Amino acid sequence: MSAYQQNADWSATSVLVTGGAGFIGSHLVELLVAAGARVRVLDTLATGHRENLSAVAESITLHETDIRELDWATYLAEHPTDVLFHLAANAYVPPSVETPAVDCELNFATTFRLLEALRVTRWPGRLVFASSAAVYGNSVRVPIREDDPTVPISPYGVGKLAAERYLAVFAQLYGLRLASVRFFSAFGPRQRKQVVFDLLAKLERDRERLFIHGDGTQVRDFLYVEDAARSAMIVAANAPLRGEAYNVGAGSEYTIDQLAKSLCRITGVQPDFDYSGSNRPGDPEKLVVDISRLCDIGYRPAVDFDQGLAQTVAWYESVTGVRWS
Numbered sequence: 096m097s098a099y100q101q102n103a104d105w106s107a108t109s110v111l112v113t114g115g116a117g118f119i120g121s122h123l124v125e126l127l128v129a130a131g132a133r134v135r136v137l138d139t140l141a142t143g144h145r146e147n148l149s150a151v152a153e154s155i156t157l158h159e160t161d162i163r164e165l166d167w168a169t170y171l172a173e174h175p176t177d178v179l180f181h182l183a184a185n186a187y188v189p190p191s192v193e194t195p196a197v198d199c200e201l202n203f204a205t206t207f208r209l210l211e212a213l214r215v216t217r218w219p220g221r222l223v224f225a226s227s228a229a230v231y232g233n234s235v236r237v238p239i240r241e242d243d244p245t246v247p248i249s250p251y252g253v254g255k256l257a258a259e260r261y262l263a264v265f266a267q268l269y270g271l272r273l274a275s276v277r278f279f280s281a282f283g284p285r286q287r288k289q290v291v292f293d294l295l296a297k298l299e300r301d302r303e304r305l306f307i308h309g310d311g312t313q314v315r316d317f318l319y320v321e322d323a324a325r326s327a328m329i330v331a332a333n334a335p336l337r338g339e340a341y342n343v344g345a346g347s348e349y350t351i352d353q354l355a356k357s358l359c360r361i362t363g364v365q366p367d368f369d370y371s372g373s374n375r376p377g378d379p380e381k382l383v384v385d386i387s388r389l390c391d392i393g394y395r396p397a398v399d400f401d402q403g404l405a406q407t408v409a410w411y412e413s414v415t416g417v418r419w420s
């Protein structure tokens with residue numbers, strides 16, 4: 096462990112987070128501020144929110160900037176940056192299916208222009224790019240490892256993979272210090288979609304019956320958002336940054352049934368479970384992730400499943416005002 100720092104010193108570090116007002120980005124900004132970094136955020140607030148950063152508003156600089164329009168070389172010359180976390184993106188598959196050109200422009204072309212500016216200016220900093228498990232497509236074996244085949248099945252997955260590949264080649268050819276983190280599905284406070292939020296919204300609407308897709312036995316990796324954010328910091332601090340990619344997950348396995356039961360226990364709601372019986376098309380029975388590459392550079396999930404769910408329920412209560420009993 097001696098070669099790696101669990102708690103790297105960020106106090107003299109100038110950090111830029113694109114997409115820092117978003118779900119994962121805002122948690123990352125909070126951790127960076129707590130670690131002493133000087134943080135700037137570029138965000139259009141398209142899907143992010145200023146309130147996501149309210150706890151650190153006095154400590155950071157937030158610019159409402161569309162990174163598609165940015166002249167990166169000029170920007171980085173005017174704002175020297177040691178570490179750049181590039182998270183701004185269309186973060187979900189469905190919009191990429193509806194408007195692939197929009198997704199391609201933001202997720203791929205904008206990332207390419209950033210990399211090109213880093214190349215031309217011989218940027219000496221470190222960059223971590225937010226990629227996605229979507230690069231794997233319908234992975235054929237579990238747990239998923241980084242060197243498994245990448246066969247994306249959505250424009251979103253293709254864009255992330257193309258950006259990752261350019262990043263890897265630019266790191267190798269031009270000596271830039273770059274890496275990608277392949278986030279698997281994260282959950283936690285400030286996320287208003289996906290399975291944990293959806294189950295809470297269903298429980299709020301109907302305390303008697305809880306509808307569950309499939310038979311509840313589907314196995315998933317539930318990544319708590321703060322651990323997702325922490326992993327990006329660990330990669331920036333400890334990784335070789337030669338263009339490599341890291342799976343980011345919790346590294347543990349829970350079924351949808353276990354998730355639903357935990358949420359019921361935490362909220363005190365006791366509905367009957369109503370199973371649809373069959374999985375939705377494209378929904379695999381088992382989706383788990385091998386995180387040993389990330390663990391080898393010092394990552395350990397810090398928030399366990401129930402703790403993460405309890406914090407998410409507390410946030411849900413605070414924003415909806417729901418009373419469970």
Ligand SMILES: NC(=O)c1ccc[n+]([C@@H]2O[C@H](COP(=O)([O-])OP(=O)(O)OC[C@H]3O[C@@H](n4cnc5c(N)ncnc54)[C@H](O)[C@@H]3O)[C@@H](O)[C@H]2O)c1
Nearest residue numbers: 114117118119138139140141142143162183184186278281
């Ligand atoms: N949430 C997950 O489970 C997950 C899984 C895999 C990958 N990712 C990736 O992680 C990153 C963060 O995802 P998230 O869940 O926090 O999504 P998010 O939508 O909450 O965050 C994206 C942020 O980017 C900002 N943004 C969008 N377009 C912009 C532009 N043109 N210029 C500047 N800012 C812009 C948005 O306003 C938002 O704050 C994304 O790159 C996403 O693809 C997330």
